[in-house]
Amino acid sequence: MSTGIANTAARLTRPLSRGGSRRAGTRIPLIVTAVLLVAMFTVGSLRYDGFFSTQVVLNLLIDNAFLLVVAVGATFVILTGGIDLSVGSMVALSTMITASLVEHQGWSLGAVIPLVLAIGASGGALMGWIIHTFEIQPFIVTLAGMFLARGLCYTISTESITIDDPTTVSIAQARLYGSGGLFVSVSVIIALVVLLIAFVVLHHTRFGRGVYALGGNETSARLMGLPVGSTKVAVYAISGLCSALGGVLMTFYMLSGYALHAMGMELDAIAATVIGGTLLTGGSGFVLGTALGVLVLGMIQTVINFQGTLSSWWTRIVIGGLLLVFIVLQRLMTGRRAETD
Amino acid sequence: MTTPSTPADPAGTAPAGAAAGAGADQGAGRGTGAGPDTGTRQPVLEATGIRKQFPGVLALDQVALRLYPGEVHALMGENGAGKSTLIKVLTGVHPADDGTLLVDGAPRSFADPLQAQQAGISTVYQEVNLCPNISVAENILIGREPRRFGLVHWSALKRRAAELLTELDLDLDVSTPLGSHSLAVQQLVAIVRAVDLSAKVLVLDEPTSSLDREEVAQLFTLVRRLRDRGVAILFVTHFLDQVFELCDRVTILRNGRLEGEYPIGELTPVTLVQRMIGGELATLDELSEKAQEEAAERVAGEPFLTARELGRAGSVEPYDLDVHAGEVIGLAGLLGSGRTEAARLLFGADTADSGRVTVEGRTVSLRTPRHAIARKIAFCSENRKAEGIFGELTIRENIILALQAARGWTRPLSRTKQDALTRRWIEALDIRPADPEAQLRNLSGGNQQKVLLARWLLTEPRLLILDEPTRGIDVGAKAEIQKLVARLAADGTAVLFISAELEEVLRLSHRVAVLRDHRMVATLVNDDGVTPDRILATIATGADS
Ligand SMILES: Nc1ncnc2c1ncn2[C@@H]1O[C@H](COP(=O)(O)OP(=O)(O)OP(=O)(O)O)[C@@H](O)[C@H]1O
Ligand SMILES: [Mg+2]
Numbered sequence: 001m002s003t004g005i006a007n008t009a010a011r012l013t014r015p016l017s018r019g020g021s022r023r024a025g026t027r028i029p030l031i032v033t034a035v036l037l038v039a040m041f042t043v044g045s046l047r048y049d050g051f052f053s054t055q056v057v058l059n060l061l062i063d064n065a066f067l068l069v070v071a072v073g074a075t076f077v078i079l080t081g082g083i084d085l086s087v088g089s090m091v092a093l094s095t096m097i098t099a100s101l102v103e104h105q106g107w108s109l110g111a112v113i114p115l116v117l118a119i120g121a122s123g124g125a126l127m128g129w130i131i132h133t134f135e136i137q138p139f140i141v142t143l144a145g146m147f148l149a150r151g152l153c154y155t156i157s158t159e160s161i162t163i164d165d166p167t168t169v170s171i172a173q174a175r176l177y178g179s180g181g182l183f184v185s186v187s188v189i190i191a192l193v194v195l196l197i198a199f200v201v202l203h204h205t206r207f208g209r210g211v212y213a214l215g216g217n218e219t220s221a222r223l224m225g226l227p228v229g230s231t232k233v234a235v236y237a238i239s240g241l242c243s244a245l246g247g248v249l250m251t252f253y254m255l256s257g258y259a260l261h262a263m264g265m266e267l268d269a270i271a272a273t274v275i276g277g278t279l280l281t282g283g284s285g286f287v288l289g290t291a292l293g294v295l296v297l298g299m300i301q302t303v304i305n306f307q308g309t310l311s312s313w314w315t316r317i318v319i320g321g322l323l324l325v326f327i328v329l330q331r332l333m334t335g336r337r338a339e340t341d
Numbered sequence: 342m343t344t345p346s347t348p349a350d351p352a353g354t355a356p357a358g359a360a361a362g363a364g365a366d367q368g369a370g371r372g373t374g375a376g377p378d379t380g381t382r383q384p385v386l387e388a389t390g391i392r393k394q395f396p397g398v399l400a401l402d403q404v405a406l407r408l409y410p411g412e413v414h415a416l417m418g419e420n421g422a423g424k425s426t427l428i429k430v431l432t433g434v435h436p437a438d439d440g441t442l443l444v445d446g447a448p449r450s451f452a453d454p455l456q457a458q459q460a461g462i463s464t465v466y467q468e469v470n471l472c473p474n475i476s477v478a479e480n481i482l483i484g485r486e487p488r489r490f491g492l493v494h495w496s497a498l499k500r501r502a503a504e505l506l507t508e509l510d511l512d513l514d515v516s517t518p519l520g521s522h523s524l525a526v527q528q529l530v531a532i533v534r535a536v537d538l539s540a541k542v543l544v545l546d547e548p549t550s551s552l553d554r555e556e557v558a559q560l561f562t563l564v565r566r567l568r569d570r571g572v573a574i575l576f577v578t579h580f581l582d583q584v585f586e587l588c589d590r591v592t593i594l595r596n597g598r599l600e601g602e603y604p605i606g607e608l609t610p611v612t613l614v615q616r617m618i619g620g621e622l623a624t625l626d627e628l629s630e631k632a633q634e635e636a637a638e639r640v641a642g643e644p645f646l647t648a649r650e651l652g653r654a655g656s657v658e659p660y661d662l663d664v665h666a667g668e669v670i671g672l673a674g675l676l677g678s679g680r681t682e683a684a685r686l687l688f689g690a691d692t693a694d695s696g697r698v699t700v701e702g703r704t705v706s707l708r709t710p711r712h713a714i715a716r717k718i719a720f721c722s723e724n725r726k727a728e729g730i731f732g733e734l735t736i737r738e739n740i741i742l743a744l745q746a747a748r749g750w751t752r753p754l755s756r757t758k759q760d761a762l763t764r765r766w767i768e769a770l771d772i773r774p775a776d777p778e779a780q781l782r783n784l785s786g787g788n789q790q791k792v793l794l795a796r797w798l799l800t801e802p803r804l805l806i807l808d809e810p811t812r813g814i815d816v817g818a819k820a821e822i823q824k825l826v827a828r829l830a831a832d833g834t835a836v837l838f839i840s841a842e843l844e845e846v847l848r849l850s851h852r853v854a855v856l857r858d859h860r861m862v863a864t865l866v867n868d869d870g871v872t873p874d875r876i877l878a879t880i881a882t883g884a885d886s
Contacts, residue, residue, distance in 0.1 A: 204492040206484070209475070213483055216472030223434065223470040224534070225455035226484050283474035 029277035029329055030289045033296060040299045048306040058184050060298040065187035066091070066249040067268055068294045071276075072198045073242025074269040075290045076235040079202070081215045081282025082138040084236060086127065086145030087243040088265035090120055092258070093149045094247020099161035099257025102168055109167060117244045123149070124240020128233035142236075146266065153259035160258035163251065172252040187249040194245065198287045211235060215282030271323050272297055279330055296322070383446050385410050385573045386431070386462065386542050391440035393423075393430050395783065398774060400426040404440075404599045406592055408542060408573040413564060415584045415605075416577045417617055418594035419815040420787025421773045424577050425467050427594070428546055432457040432464045445541075463540035467547050467577075467786045467813070469527045471534070473520025478502035480519045481534045505533050509559050524551045524724055525676045532560065536567065543567060544575045547786065549583060550813045551723070553676040553841050561587055579787075579815050581610045593617055618817050635851060641665075643702070645835050646718075646804055648687065651696035656682040659695050660861035662854065664804060669826060669836040671850030671867075673843060673876050679859035680839045681723060684806045687837070688720035689713040714747050719802035721793055723809040723839070729793045732782030736772065737763040739781050739792050744799045766795035769825075771818060786813045794822065798829075805829065806837040811845065823849055843873040855879045 045052035061068075070087050077084045094116045101107040101115075123145065131141050163169065175183040202208035210231045213221045222228045251257060270280075276293030278285025300318050304310050386408040393401040401423045408414050416424050430437045433451030442449050444460055451457040457464070471480045478499045479486070487497040502515040509529055519527060528551050535543060545564075549557050564574055564587060576588060584591065584605070591608060593600040593616050600616050608616075644663035652659030657679040664670060672680045685691040687698070689707040698707055700716045707713050710720070722728040731739055741759050748754070754762075763777040770791040774784075781789060790813055797805060807826070811819045826849055830836055840846050846853060847867060855863045855876060862883050865871050 200492070204495075206486055206488070206493065209479060209483055209486065209493065212475050213472045213479075216474035217470075220470040220472050223454050223464075223466050224472075224480075224484065225453075225458040227455065283472070 027277070029275075029326060030286060030292070032326075032329065033275055033277060033289060033292045037292060037296050037299060040296070040303060044299075044303050044306060048303075051302075051306055054180075054182055056302065058182055058188070060295055060302060061188045061191070062185045063253075063301075064294050064298040065185065065191040066246040066253060067265065067272065067297070068191040068291060069194050069249060070243050070246035070265060071269040071272040071290045071294050072194055072287055073239035073246075074266075075198070075273045075276075075278055075285065075287050076202070076211060077138070077239045078270070078273050078278050078280060079211050079215045079282055079285055080232065080235050081218070082131070082232070082235065083142065083270070083280075084124070084127075084145075084239045085139065085142040085266050086123075086149055087239060087246070087269055088262045088267075089146045089149035089153070090123065090240060090243035091247040091250055091262035091265055092153050092260070094120060094244045095251045095254065095257035095261050096153045096156045096161070096259060097257070098248055098251045099163055100156050102165050103161055103163055109165075109171075113248055116248055117241055120244020120247070121237045121241040124243075125233050125237035127240070128236030131236065132229050132232045138236075150259065156257075156259075158259065160256050160260075163255045163257070168252070169255060172255055185252075187252055190245070190249065194242065195287065195291055202287050207231065207234065212283055215284070217283075268297060268319075271319055274323060274330070275326050280327070382409055384408055384443070385445060387443040387446075388427075388431055389441050391427065391430060391442075392438045393426055393435060394438050395426075397776070397779075398783075399597055401430065401437075401597050404594065404597070405602075406431070406575075407602070408575055410541065410571045410573050411568055412589045413568050413574045413576055413587050415588040415591040416575055416594065417584065417591055417613065418600075419617055420791075420813075420818055421785040422594040422617075423597040424594060425546055425785060426597075428464060428466070428544055428575070428577070432462055432544065434466075458540070461541040462544065463535040463542070464544040465528075465531045465535045465546060465548055469524065469531050469551075471519055471527060471531055473527075474518060476516050477506075477513055477519050477522070477530055478515035480530055481505055481515075481537060505537050506530075508536070509533060509556075509563060523677060525553065525556060528552060529556060529560075532563075536563065540572065542573045542575065546577045547579070547813055548576075549578055549580060551809070556676065557583070579813065579819070581613060581816065584613070585610065595619055614816055617815070645701060646687070647699045649696055649698075651686055651693050651698060653682070653686060653691055653694050656691060656859065657686065657856075658860045660854075662861070662864070664835045664837065666803065666835050667830050667833045668852065669830045669838055669850045671846035671853040672837060672839045672856060673846050673853050674856030674880060676841065678856040678880070679861075680856055681808055682859070683856060683861065684720065684808055684837055684839060687713070687804070688718055688806055690720060690722075714743070714800070717800070717803040718806070719743065719797035719800055719804070720806040721797045721808060721810055723812065725790060725793050730781050730789050733780065735778045735780055736767065736784070736792055737777040740766060740795045740799060743796045747800050762799060766799065770795055771821065787815055787818060790814055791818065791822075798825075802834065804835045804837065806839075808839045809841065810838075811840065811842070819845075843876055847871060847873065847876075857883050 041057070070091060074084055074087060097116050097119065098112050101112045102109065127141050127145050130136060131138050171186055174186050176186070176189065177183045202211060210221070210226050213224070213226055214228060214231050218228060247262075250261060254261065272293035273285070273290050274280060274293070275296055276286070276289030276291065278289060297319060300322075301312075301315050304312065304314050304318075384407040386406070388404070388406045391401050391404040391406075393399075404423065404427055406416070406427065416427070418424050426435065429435045431442060433453045433456055436452075437450070444462070449460060451460065454464070472483075475483065481502045482498055487494045487501060489497070499515050506513055506515065509532070511526070511529055511533075513522070513526065519530060522530070528548060532545070532548055535545075548560060552560065564576070568574055576584075578584060588605055590602065590604050591613065592602045593613070595617060642665060645666045646664040648660065648662045650659040650661065660683060662670070672683065674680045682691065686693045687707065689709045689712050692708050698705055705712070705716060707716070707718075713720070731742070737759055740763050741754055744762075745754055760777060766772070767775050767777065772784075772788050772791045772795070781792060784792065790810070794807075794810055811822055814822060823845065826836055826838065836849075838846060838849055850867050853865045853867055853871065853876060854861055855865065857880050863879050865876070865879070
């Protein structure tokens with residue numbers, strides 16, 4: 001044959017079509033989210049007095065630190081192609097346990113927080129184990145987890161437990177000041193550290209890459225000799241851990257524990273993840289995008305607060321609309337990809 | 342029949358009579374077993390008495406396999422004979438119901454593929470089993486990425502992956518997602534991954550089915566190099582010539598039983614096929630003569646479909662094509678030459694951005710497959726895993742899918758009708774198991790392919806586009822499918838036939854369109870003058886000489 005090896009290689013390696021843009025393709029939702037965030041901030045600044053300030057942005061973080069932590073955990077699960085509906089209830093349960101142990105039992109925070117985190121992580125791990133071992137839809141298992149955790153809240157107390165413990169209050173109200181009088185809360189620092197760790201784990205460790213592979217194709221991942229079972233258990237454990245930590249942060253934020261805290265937060269976490277560019281089908285996305293998604297949700301809330309005349313239900317309506325747009329966007333992206341393959 | 346050296350029973354423990362009984366009931370001679378070099382050495386892998394029962398199917402019964410260091414060993418058998426199942430049982434994907442496995446003489450059993458890998462058995466399973474969403478480099482090395490300070494060392498990872506790819510003369514951008522590459526490249530990447538595991542046993546389940554001649558040649562070079570290094574290679578294929586070219590010994594399975602183990606020198610292609618199917622193979626010679634005789638007459642008259650300047654940027658350059666009723670047009674060309682892409686435009690699977698198409702003289706727009714299906718055009722995809730089969734559905738549901746879609750969901754097919762149609766095609770194509778309610782993902786690769794074919798045949802298309810319809814199909818069934826294509830054409834169906842096997846293209850086609858570098862360079866009437874060599878020359882030079 002007269003075509004040489006070099007030719008074969010050249011021929012085979014030519015992308016099927018328009019290859020260059022494909023990698024950028026997965027980033028498009030992320031870019032859209034970033035643009036959206038900037039646009040909302042610009043419009044807000046033009047329309048409302050006092051909107052255009054760095055502190056408004058920092059307040060977004062202060063008000064949404066717990067959501068950021070929870071959404072980071074949800075991102076791990078969603079990247080594997082799973083879903084965790086129990087996170088909101090887990091947050092509520094964590095606020096209840098923290099508040100009741102600190103207020104009623106007089107435990108120190110140093111003992112309560114590790115306990116709560118351990119409960120969250122092991123609860124998540126248990127759900128992951130059930131999902132993997134019995135091959136049950138994550139949707140169903142975590143739905144059961146959601147009811148269970150919410151129910152457990154009421155066994156602790158049906159009332160809201162307000163925290164007066166001086167240490168807790170002082171931590172909650174502590175502000176870390178930077179130049180120009182700008183400040184953030186302790187929770188913001190914790191949330192950002194969690195985000196950073198998640199980023200390193202997902203993009204730079206074997207475990208993290210296994211999460212992506214699992215989301216790409218579970219059967220393949222197994223046949224490639226990846227530890228599919230333990231990865232699955234681990235992502236749900238991480239999600240549980242993050243929601244427990246989110247619960248602790250929420251306890252600080254609210255200074256109370258209550259069974260009705262964080263109602264529907266699982267949906268906010270999922271929405272933030274999706275708006276941040278992670279595919280619900282798994283295998284593609286960025287945890288930093290999730291942070292952007294959280295900021296977008298917070299920004300919508302802020303705009304509506306500044307507007308003043310709109311009821312807070314409008315937040316939900318706008319998030320719903322936005323989510324729809326992003327899911328359609330994802331569909332278009334993946335549809336295009338399939339077509340060119 | 343049960344000689345002392347009969348491989349099915351090296352230790353004298355397995356009831357070899359039972360193993361051989363069903364397989365050899367035609368009285369076909371058994372192999373004398375181990376070749377001269379295998380007598381004294383210890384097999385690196387030795388399985389005996391392997392049994393695997395799936396619900397309703399006894400997939401393996403008393404199967405034995407021996408692999409020696411430094412040999413290439415072929416595992417042969419018809420579609421559904423149990424080849425892939427044997428591989429999966431040996432590598433821990435499925436638990437065995439019975440049997441023993443010795444690795445380097447020590448009894449082993451693997452609970453999952455990872456354990457098999459760790460024991461030095463590296464496997465490329467039948468369908469490409471990699472993750473499309475992550476990069477080529479990661480697919481090659483995931484699970485054993487080079488690390489620094491506990492974190493993935495990305496530059497070393499990419500460098501290592503690129504190095505490994507050059508062993509197969511592939512020069513890819515290793516940071517592109519695997520899914521953006523063709524099936525052939527994915528197949529090669531899977532092989533590269535397996536090879537890097539520096540295993541003592543390398544198992545390749547139909548690695549060549551989506552590869553072209555040159556890639557096959559490169560793969561063989563690699564396999565020989567590994568063999569010389571002392572690796573034992575188990576090789577599954579339906580291409581007989583590849584077996585005779587590459588392999589030292591052959592194990593044949595028939596209906597889930599061991600038929601025998603032979604040094605390659607004891608077999609001829611004819612005896613090999615006889616042992617696989619337990620009978621004679623129908624000859625196909627008359628097909629090609631007929632195709633050539635009829636070539637002129639089929640091409641006459643008004644075309645069913647014409648394409649003018651039809652193209653799509655970055656995929657195929659504009660081409661012209663006339664397709665007549667009753668005509669078989671072969672599309673020849675190397676992998677990546679645009680064969681599939683050209684056909685996809687006619688089905689609306691990709692949207693053309695230039696040119697026009699007429700069907701029966703009327704200009705039509707084929708923007709989506711629905712438009713094409715409405716014009717009675719059918720397309721049987723080469724990438725059955727991604728675009729064709731629905732593994733969770735049954736054979737019946739998979740088969741009636743296209744017909745139901747063509748009728749519209751408001752006119753459902755009655756269940757009796759569905760059953761009748763399904764049964765007819767299961768019989769016509771000899772799909773096994775012949776159970777309409779079997780789940781498709783449980784079928785062997787070749788049988789899945791047949792189901793896909795049945796789905797489109799059922800719609801009684803006027804133009805049937807077959808993209809690699811015989812991929813992964815055994816010799817007997819391949820002949821059946823070729824005959825079927827000839828019969829369809831005789832009944833007036835136009836067929837666009839894409840295959841990497843030139844012999845097959847020439848045997849069936851009345852005309853052959855040759856593609857090179859995404860361009861249609863020639864359309865040849867398949868008369869006496871057209872030979873595989875002439876087509877290869879056309880591909881190489883870009884013009885008919
Ligand atoms: N998971 C499963 N569940 C039920 N039956 C199965 C399963 N996997 C395979 N089978 C059945 O076992 C038999 C052997 O299948 P196998 O895939 O091993 O065939 P094969 O020899 O590899 O064929 P091919 O050449 O078509 O790839 C077939 O009848 C198939 O339907
Ligand atoms: Mg097989």
